[in-house]
Amino acid sequence: MSAILTVARTTFRESVRNRTLLAIGLLALAFVASALLLAELALDQRFRVIVDWGTLCVSAFGVGLAILLGVNQVHKEVRRKTLYVVLSRPIARWQYVAGKYLGLSLTLLAEAGALSAALLLLLAADGHAIPSSLGYALMLSLFEMLLVAGFAVFFASFSSPYLSGLFSLGTFVIGRSLPTLSQLIDRVEWPALKAALKGALAILPDLSRFNLSTQAVHDLPIPAEAVWLPLAYGSVYLLLLLVLSAWIFSRRDLT
Amino acid sequence: MNPHPAISIQDLSKTFRLGLLRRRHVALQGLSLEVQPGEIFGFIGPNGAGKTTTIKILVGLLQPDAGQASIFGVDARDHRARARLSYLPEMPDFYDYLRPAEFLMHCGRLSGIPAGSIKARTPEILARVGLDPGERRPLRKFSKGMLQRIGIAQTLLADPDLFIFDEPMSGLDPIGRRWVKDLILELGRAGKTVFFSSHVLAEAEAVCTRVAFLNRGRVIGQGMLSDLLQNHRAPTEILLQGVAARTDPELSRLSRIEPSGPDTLLLIEPGRDPGPALSRISAAAYRILSMQQRHATLEEVFLRALDGEKKTDRSEAAP
Numbered sequence A: 001m002s003a004i005l006t007v008a009r010t011t012f013r014e015s016v017r018n019r020t021l022l023a024i025g026l027l028a029l030a031f032v033a034s035a036l037l038l039a040e041l042a043l044d045q046r047f048r049v050i051v052d053w054g055t056l057c058v059s060a061f062g063v064g065l066a067i068l069l070g071v072n073q074v075h076k077e078v079r080r081k082t083l084y085v086v087l088s089r090p091i092a093r094w095q096y097v098a099g100k101y102l103g104l105s106l107t108l109l110a111e112a113g114a115l116s117a118a119l120l121l122l123l124a125a126d127g128h129a130i131p132s133s134l135g136y137a138l139m140l141s142l143f144e145m146l147l148v149a150g151f152a153v154f155f156a157s158f159s160s161p162y163l164s165g166l167f168s169l170g171t172f173v174i175g176r177s178l179p180t181l182s183q184l185i186d187r188v189e190w191p192a193l194k195a196a197l198k199g200a201l202a203i204l205p206d207l208s209r210f211n212l213s214t215q216a217v218h219d220l221p222i223p224a225e226a227v228w229l230p231l232a233y234g235s236v237y238l239l240l241l242l243v244l245s246a247w248i249f250s251r252r253d254l255t
Numbered sequence B: 001m002n003p004h005p006a007i008s009i010q011d012l013s014k015t016f017r018l019g020l021l022r023r024r025h026v027a028l029q030g031l032s033l034e035v036q037p038g039e040i041f042g043f044i045g046p047n048g049a050g051k052t053t054t055i056k057i058l059v060g061l062l063q064p065d066a067g068q069a070s071i072f073g074v075d076a077r078d079h080r081a082r083a084r085l086s087y088l089p090e091m092p093d094f095y096d097y098l099r100p101a102e103f104l105m106h107c108g109r110l111s112g113i114p115a116g117s118i119k120a121r122t123p124e125i126l127a128r129v130g131l132d133p134g135e136r137r138p139l140r141k142f143s144k145g146m147l148q149r150i151g152i153a154q155t156l157l158a159d160p161d162l163f164i165f166d167e168p169m170s171g172l173d174p175i176g177r178r179w180v181k182d183l184i185l186e187l188g189r190a191g192k193t194v195f196f197s198s199h200v201l202a203e204a205e206a207v208c209t210r211v212a213f214l215n216r217g218r219v220i221g222q223g224m225l226s227d228l229l230q231n232h233r234a235p236t237e238i239l240l241q242g243v244a245a246r247t248d249p250e251l252s253r254l255s256r257i258e259p260s261g262p263d264t265l266l267l268i269e270p271g272r273d274p275g276p277a278l279s280r281i282s283a284a285a286y287r288i289l290s291m292q293q294r295h296a297t298l299e300e301v302f303l304r305a306l307d308g309e310k311k312t313d314r315s316e317a318a319p
Helices: A002-016 A019-033 A035-040 A043-079 A093-125 A132-156 A161-176 A178-186 A191-203 A213-217 A225-250 B051-058 B079-084 B100-110 B115-128 B144-157 B174-189 B201-207 B225-231 B249-254 B275-284 B298-317
Strands: B007-018 B023-035 B040-044 B066-071 B085-088 B162-166 B193-198 B210-215 B218-224 B233-240 B256-260 B263-268 B288-295
Touching: A002 A019, A002 A043, A002 A093, A002 B100, A019 A035, A019 A043, A019 A093, A035 A043, A035 A093, A043 A093, A043 A132, A043 A161, A043 A213, A093 A132, A093 A225, A132 A161, A132 A213, A132 A225, A161 A178, A178 A191, B007 B051, B023 B051, B023 B066, B023 B210, B023 B218, B040 B051, B040 B174, B040 B201, B051 B066, B051 B162, B051 B193, B066 B079, B079 B085, B085 B144, B100 B115, B100 B144, B115 B144, B144 B174, B174 B193, B174 B201, B193 B201, B201 B298, B210 B225, B210 B298, B218 B225, B218 B298, B225 B298, B233 B275, B249 B275
Parallel strands: B040 B193, B040 B210, B085 B162, B162 B193
Antiparallel strands: B007 B023, B007 B066, B210 B218, B233 B263, B233 B288, B256 B263
16 A cells, blocks of 8 residues: 555656646636636626536546546656656556556646636635535536546556547547437447447446536536436446556556 | 575566567577676676666566566566565656655655655765755756666665666766766675676676676676686787887787887787797897786677677578
8 A cells, every 4th residue: 555655646746746737727727717707798697607617627627637647647657767666666566557546636636626626716706605516516527537537547558648648538528428429329220330339338438427517507406316326337437447457557568 | 595596587588579560579588597695797788688678577677478587586577576676777767856855755665664764764875875965956957977876876775685777887977987886896795786787898897796798688608707807818918119010921920910009019819829929029129018918808708709609600500
């Protein structure tokens, strides 16, 4: 456990001290704050505009950061050989993958947490009460980022940075569109193709379950299962991804 | 007394697949060697000989295709084998934003050392490698030489039984190289095993107790340094004043003639009697400035081993 926490702490430190990430974080904060400007155009819909734009910014920057960090963290360590002094010590490779992912998650939670806090402060400053639906929406959005980061680490364990980034982004886009794609596949007439496409969709994560922004914007009630089911589903998915990543990474030659 | 060798390598082979066409590149072919506890072992070979590949297999970064490698009797693929070793990669690079003390804490914790102990030892270790114990700059602001020093500091922290250094002197200035040489000798005196690769033979000669020569993934010679140097005698060198002897046909037949600044150097192969050459020098009244019979350098021994390998290859290739 100590090795995992050590790798996680160093990953977190390296990330939060990185000036590029700091700049991205500040840009994201500026985007969230720009919700106030947009709200000026919305007349009596200020709350909806701030929440809609704010949650979009939190999710977009969070997912982008998850892919960027997830893909880069491992590749950078291999390319620059910083990994060598880690893996030449008595730690197993799965511990390294677990530590790396934990550090990455802490970084994402810090950045996305700060953005979410900024959004809540903005709403409060604009004189709105904070609905619980927004809290749930932000929580699931953060969890979605962790899942996307898991995909990025998984793809990075066996492919190049560009391909890993592309695969991760593709998974996010398809995962978010899964219900629509499922309906489209229902219209396919060839049974073999239909079964193959259905099979492919079954493997991919249904990220639409993590998107509660509509409920938050309209302050609609959110049933408990709409929160815990995605959390449970995502946790199992994430665990599988990390086990697979560790297995692949432990067989990899670090040339 | 440890019953196992510090390093044992048996018939190690490794092939890489390179490029889009997955071209085969044989890095190691049936490499075997043993390093006993307390030895300072030089792993010598030209660039691309397979030194780094062997080291990476020893420290668990690469998996061999065939053969076995073990550290103090534990299979090198098992992460527990690395509990008794420290490794310095070639031209090391470390985390950009960590400070030296943070980096040592990171490495020490991964080696299983308690945080309190690392904190207490950090100033002493930093001072030992010539860095300011109060240094607060992040590692990205360190020069190449300073990175090498912090790299060595992280190997000293766990006080392991085996040190594996990959080209520890590359990229260092003469003072840095001297410091690394002194450190290796100091570790040897403390009873540690040091296994290091190098293609700079003069430096290896200054510190090793035993060496292995590697070329194209194979060991082409190994032994105690003192034996190798004594068994391979260098040519007898006679330095003659001026250039007159350079065109002497009889001397050309008896020795190899090389210019040496304004003078002329005669090299008489080991085992050949220098008498006839000396008689000719006397008859021609050339003036002898110096004459010496020295031991071969490690570089000469290595080059002869390479020549021997080439001859073997040619004779094997001949129909």
